[in-house]
Amino acid sequence: MYDVEKIRSDFPILSREVNGKPLTYLDNGASAQKPQVVIDAITRAYAEEYSNVHRGLHYLSNLATEKYETVRGTIARFLNAGHEDHIVMNSGTTEGINTIAYGWAMPNLEAGDEIILSVMEHHANIVPWHFLRERQGVVIKWVETAPDGSLDPQSVIDAITPKTKLIAITQCSNVLGTIVDVKSICHAARDRGVATLVDGSQGAVHMPVDVQDIGCDFYAITGHKLYGPSSSGAIYVRPERMAEMRPFMGGGDMIKEVSRDRVIYNDAPMKFEAGTPGIVQMIGLGVALDYMMGVGMDKIAAHEADLKSYASERLSGLNWVSVQGQAPEKAAIFSFTLEGAAHAHDISTILDKKGVAVRAGQHCAGPLMEHLGVAATCRASFGMYNTRAEVDVLVDALELAHELFA
Amino acid sequence: MASAAFEEIVEDFEFLEDWEDRYRHVIEQGKAMAPLDDALKVPATKVDGCASQVWLHPTIENGVFHFDGESDAMIVRGLIAVLRALYNGLSVAEVLQVDARAEMGRLGLNEHLSAQRSNGLTAMVQRIRETAAAAA
Numbered sequence: 001m002y003d004v005e006k007i008r009s010d011f012p013i014l015s016r017e018v019n020g021k022p023l024t025y026l027d028n029g030a031s032a033q034k035p036q037v038v039i040d041a042i043t044r045a046y047a048e049e050y051s052n053v054h055r056g057l058h059y060l061s062n063l064a065t066e067k068y069e070t071v072r073g074t075i076a077r078f079l080n081a082g083h084e085d086h087i088v089m090n091s092g093t094t095e096g097i098n099t100i101a102y103g104w105a106m107p108n109l110e111a112g113d114e115i116i117l118s119v120m121e122h123h124a125n126i127v128p129w130h131f132l133r134e135r136q137g138v139v140i141k142w143v144e145t146a147p148d149g150s151l152d153p154q155s156v157i158d159a160i161t162p163k164t165k166l167i168a169i170t171q172c173s174n175v176l177g178t179i180v181d182v183k184s185i186c187h188a189a190r191d192r193g194v195a196t197l198v199d200g201s202q203g204a205v206h207m208p209v210d211v212q213d214i215g216c217d218f219y220a221i222t223g224h225k226l227y228g229p230s231s232s233g234a235i236y237v238r239p240e241r242m243a244e245m246r247p248f249m250g251g252g253d254m255i256k257e258v259s260r261d262r263v264i265y266n267d268a269p270m271k272f273e274a275g276t277p278g279i280v281q282m283i284g285l286g287v288a289l290d291y292m293m294g295v296g297m298d299k300i301a302a303h304e305a306d307l308k309s310y311a312s313e314r315l316s317g318l319n320w321v322s323v324q325g326q327a328p329e330k331a332a333i334f335s336f337t338l339e340g341a342a343h344a345h346d347i348s349t350i351l352d353k354k355g356v357a358v359r360a361g362q363h364c365a366g367p368l369m370e371h372l373g374v375a376a377t378c379r380a381s382f383g384m385y386n387t388r389a390e391v392d393v394l395v396d397a398l399e400l401a402h403e404l405f406a
Numbered sequence: 407m408a409s410a411a412f413e414e415i416v417e418d419f420e421f422l423e424d425w426e427d428r429y430r431h432v433i434e435q436g437k438a439m440a441p442l443d444d445a446l447k448v449p450a451t452k453v454d455g456c457a458s459q460v461w462l463h464p465t466i467e468n469g470v471f472h473f474d475g476e477s478d479a480m481i482v483r484g485l486i487a488v489l490r491a492l493y494n495g496l497s498v499a500e501v502l503q504v505d506a507r508a509e510m511g512r513l514g515l516n517e518h519l520s521a522q523r524s525n526g527l528t529a530m531v532q533r534i535r536e537t538a539a540a541a542a
Contacts, residue, residue, distance in 0.1 A: 343479035345458050353425055361457060375478070376458075404430055405480055 002303045007295065008385045010035040021355025024393045029174050029202065029333055029381030030359050031224045034288070038228060041287040045280045053279055054253055054270075068279050071286030072234075072269075078289045079200075079219060080210040081236045088269040089282055092233035093201045094124045096220035097168070099272055100197055101128035102248040104218075104241060105166060111137030114164045118143045118151055118180070119371045120173040123364040125199045129168065139163070144371065149176040149325030153184040160188075166195045171203025175363045175379065176325025177308075177333030179203070186215040195241060201225055205383070206304055206331045208297035217241045223281065227384070228288030232281035242268045249274040292384070300384045307382045308332035311391045318395065320402055324372055332382035335363070337374060338398070342405035344376035350404060351378070354397035411491040412509065419513050428514055429481065435491075436484030442476035453529045458482050460526045464537040471501045471538055475530070485515065485527055493534055501538035506531045 008014050011033045016023050025033060045067065051060035053068045072084040081087055090096050105115070115129050119142050132138035141164075143156050156167060167189050171182050182203075186196040197218040200209060204221045211219045218241065223232030237245070247254055247265060251274035257264040265271045292300065311334060315321050320339040338347055348360035359379045362369050369375070380394055415435070422428045442451075446463045453460040458479035465472050472494045475486040492509055493501055510516045510527075 341480055343458050343477075343482075345482070346480045349481055350429070353429075400426065404426065404433060 002295075002299050004303065004385065004387055008387075010037070010291075011385055012036055012039070014385060018355045018357070019353050021353075024354075024356040024390045026380040026382060026386065026390065026394060027357045027359050028205070028225070028383035028386075029363075029379060031230065032205070032227045032383050033385070034227055034229070034284075035291050037291055038284045038288045042229060042280055042284045045283045049283075050280070052276055064279060067283050067286075068277070071282045074286040074289050075221075075234045076236075078209070078293060079204070079221070079236050080212055082212055085269055086236055086239060086242070088235045088237060088272045089277060090233050090235065090273070091231045091278055091281075092222035092224065093122075093199060093220040094222075096218075096222075096233055096235040097124055097197070097199065098128050099235065099248045100218050100220075100237075100245075101131060103245040103272060104195075105129075105132055105138075106136065107246050108244060109136060109138050109165050112139065112163055114139045114141050114161060116141045116143060116156060116159050116164060116167045116169075118145065118156065118169050120145055120149075120151070120176060120178065120365065120368045121168070121170055122174050122199065122201065123366065124201070125168055125170060125197075126367065142367065145176070145178065145368075146327075148327055149173070149178045150327035150329070151178060151180050153181040153188075156185050157188040160192055160194055164192075164194050166197060168197040168199070170199040170201070171209075172206060172331050172333075173325065173365075173368070174202050174333065174381075175335050175365045175368055175377070176327065177331040177335075177381075178325055178327040179207070179329040179331060181329075182216065183214045186217075190215055202331065202333070207301045211236045223285035223288065226285065226288055227291065228285035229278070229281040231278050232285040234285075237269070245272065247271050247274070251275040253277075295384065303384065304332045304382055304386075307386055307388065307391065310388050311380070311382070311394075314391055314395045318398060318402075321398060324374065324377055332386075333379065334381070335377040335379045337377055338402060338405065340405055342401065344378045346405060347378045347398070347401045350401040351394070351397045354393070354400065356380075356394055356397045358394075409492060409495055411494070412488070415488060415491055416512050425514070429484075432484035432488060432515070433480050434484070435487035436477075436480055436482075439476075439483065439487040439490070440474075442474050446474070447476070453526050453533055458526070460486070460530060462486075462530055462533050464534065466498060466537070466541045469497050469541075471496050471498050471534075471541075473534060473537075477526075482526065486530070488513065488515070489527075489530060489534070498538040498542045502535060502542060 013033050051064045053065040072087050075087045076084040145151050182198050189196045195217045198216045201222045217238045219236040224230040254274040322337050324335040344360035361376050447461045451461045451463045460477045462475045477483045
């Protein structure tokens, strides 16, 4: 039994009003709200447990270090990473993918080497690869989605050539909701000696993740979408790949010894965590992941699958709404446009007046918008605390927008 | 300081009780506005900082300010129509005296002039003021 009302009561912000209407928060794809346990953990960390980590030998430093380092193990459990040393903690997926681009790809790829991306990648999984294209002559190869928004894993595998060094691909599109069969891609890539990076920014929010089963080399998560604090996150790195990485950022904490003419780096994963980290953010993320695992990732996935079915059914009943992406395997993320001249921002403005928070724009996915041939869409993205009743609120608000802009 | 055309809109708005009707009225104003000539939709007339596309083409003749504009978003297009009523026909000196936020507040539309809004109304007003200031 999934008690969504109990879950809702764990998130204080969900009981507030917006523009005089109860908040209907459907912008989870951009960032999710935080449960009270996370908020309490942040307060407690600053009020009672705070000091820098890995530095002092005093009581609070040891306490903060212990709290912080425990999170590494929590993330390893959340991703079934096998060992906590395979987790590099960071500020989120953007930092994670940049760490891989600078730390692994730049030293290991040469001019003419190829990186395969799908056309539905987020800019965070595009721009770091453009750096390699611009600076090292690495070639980016794009794999298109099918008209229904699905991505045939075979089309990715078929794009592999002897020059391919990396496949960097999302597990779940932030625009279309398409869930990608990353396991098939990663296993085929591994057989061919090609490294794989899975962008789990959306995927890890909506389904149980097992990086060993997926068989990827890198898997990136971002804490603020996982009901945790902003500026928290991590990457899983397969140990063989970790050994091929050089440090990306230099500073404190990632070294053992520094002298005038020599640096001895710390062991991995610390080698990839320069400077004072987001101590409290990471402690909060640990609590958020425990919260999700406590509810059960399979139960969250089942609840959201029900929301997806219901929202699909309700939206398909509106013949003036055009939903982008109808892949059979899809998360509860709906990008849509309205028939007629209304711009995505017009629609989101009206929805906002009804208390419904959605995102409007290009969703940091320029190549996909180009592929779809739309300037902008509205996106309603559901999370673990959303309800069927909120789908109805969305549909009512859309009917008003349709009437206003007709 | 506001034009007679704007005062007419203020009067119309006094009869509109809920926000739906006010928005409907703004959208109607936008629909009634003549589209901007495509030849005038160039980088020089594009207003940056807008989430939707916005163009603004000001002209000053004998010290009298006038602008035409357009947006691909219907609410913003309507807001442009309201701004045209507010500013067009004023002298450049008068343009600089207009408190746009206060005037839009009389229509209950000042939320569109808050700094966080990315619909570009703030950027449009700034462009209008800059143009007038350069000619003053």
